[in-house]
Amino acid sequence: MTFYPRTAALMQRGIDFLGSQHAILCGAMSWVSERNLVAAISNAGGFGVIACGAMTPELLDAEIAATKALTDRPFGVNLITMHPQLTDLVAVCGRHAVGHVVLAGGIPPKGSVEAIKAFGAKVVVFAPTLALAKKLLRSGGDALVIEGMEAGGHIGPVSTSVLAQEFLPELAEDHLVFVAGGIGRGEAIAGYLEMGAVGVQLGTRFACATESIAHPAFKQAFFRANARDAVASVQVDPRLPVIPVRALRNKGTDLFTAKQREVAGLLDSESLEMAEAQLQIEHYWAGALRRAVIDGDVENGSLMAGQSVGMVKQEEPVAAIIDQLMRECETALGRR
Incomplete structure (x- = not known):
């Protein structure tokens, strides 16, 4: 070396x-x-x-x-x-x-x-x-x-x-x-x-x-991307302290927004505790990331990437x- x-x-x-x-x-x-x-x-x-x-x-x-x-x-x-x-x-x-x-x-x-x-x-x-x-x-x-x-x-x-x-x-x-x-x-x-x-x-x-x-399709998504394609997720409900996640913009970004609304609804109905709500969000990301990295579903999975992806x-x-x-x-x- x-x-x-x-x-x-x-x-x-x-x-x-x-x-x-x-x-x-x-x-x-x-x-x-x-x-x-x-x-x-x-x-x-x-x-x-x-x-x-x-x-x-x-x-x-x-x-x-x-x-x-x-x-x-x-x-x-x-x-x-x-x-x-x-x-x-x-x-x-x-x-x-x-x-x-x-x-x-x-x-x-x-x-x-x-x-x-x-x-x-x-x-x-x-x-x-x-x-x-x-x-x-x-x-x-x-x-x-x-x-x-x-x-x-x-x-x-x-x-x-x-x-x-x-x-x-x-x-x-x-x-x-x-x-x-x-x-x-x-x-x-x-x-x-x-x-x-x-x-x-x-x-x-x-x-x-x-x-x-990582699946070849996941890698190809990175190769095609530039810095501005790596965007931060949006917090839908202020009661749900979701840490923003930066990933390449795709359908998965919209699916996460829908997931937040679903979890917020469960909080409204008091059928879910806050700690469990946060865990559900984390499990969502784990599953969405697996779909992209392992299965190659770059449309619905999560393409987590930093802004250096353009390099x-x-x-x-x-x-x-x-x-x-x-x-x-x-x-x-x-x-x-």
């Missing part, structure tokens, strides 16, 4: 934390970030992360074991904090001695961080505000990912560039901060590293890699993608 000295120097704290050659994480994309892509990213010097999503503990157990069979390099597991079996999923990670657990989707439930640390793993957290970031880092988070609204999947309301300017001057000296959202080229990586980030996270850039199991033009091996990103970053730093 080629060595990139300027980039490596700025990534060093992230490299030491992850145990990978480059401090480039793959975002956890349900149905996409599975054993094949995760292992390929780790084998190529990045840091793969299994997207647990709505998996049962049994499925996660099998996925971790299968990933271990494909790589001897470090990788992590992303767990959704609202998963009803979170405690059992953490236990599965413990049995496999997973080194890094990423907690996403909300504030970690009481005891979850401690349970992860009990088996020696590092905890990576997400935070949409600086105040929450500081709280999570004080409460045991070992590293933080700040993800802007340009990202694919579940998003917050603030852009990556603004989050970086707000968070990095406050946190970068004493904490490990990775930047995510809308990153498609190495020049952007260089800028965030110079601002104090220890690494970056990319999802969309890897979704159509040669090693990705995804062809199927490439993971190693080539990482090498290109590192080369672009190194060249950009060399011009400073």
Whole structure:
């Protein structure tokens, strides 16, 4: 593997934390970030992360074991904090001695961080505000990912560039901060590293890699798309705290709007509790994403993609993608 000295120097704290050659994480994309892509990213010097999503503990157990069979390099597991079996999923990670657990989707439930640390793993957290970031880092988070609204999947309301300017001057000296959202080229990586980030996270850039199991029709939809095709979902009812999701516009976008109305109606009739309503929305996304990624239904399924999708033009091996990103970053730093 080629060595990139300027980039490596700025990534060093992230490299030491992850145990990978480059401090480039793959975002956890349900149905996409599975054993094949995760292992390929780790084998190529990045840091793969299994997207647990709505998996049962049994499925996660099998996925971790299968990933271990494909790589001897470090990788992590992303767990959704609202998963009803979170405690059992953490236990599965413990049995496999997973080194890094990423907690996403909300504030970690009481005891979850401690349970992860009990088996020696590092905890990576997400935070949409600086105040929450500081709280999570004080409460045991070992590293933080700040993800802007340009990202694919579940998003917050603030852009990556603004989050970086707000968070990095406050946190970068004493904490490990990775930047995510809308990153498609190495020049952007260089800028965030110079601002104090220890690494970056990319999802969309890897979704159509040669090693990705995504259906050919799913990949073709990405190749045809440009940045403005990746739109955020609309919240229909203010009582239903639906986190916006960025995806390529299709019939599935309209179906989600209809699903929200259906769930809101159930809330009206008091036949559904709010927590269950939120779970129904999450299960909808899991099913819609599977239809697109696995079955190739790009009309009715969910084509979750970040705005960097316009930079995804062809199927490439993971190693080539990482090498290109590192080369672009190194060249950009060399011009400073």
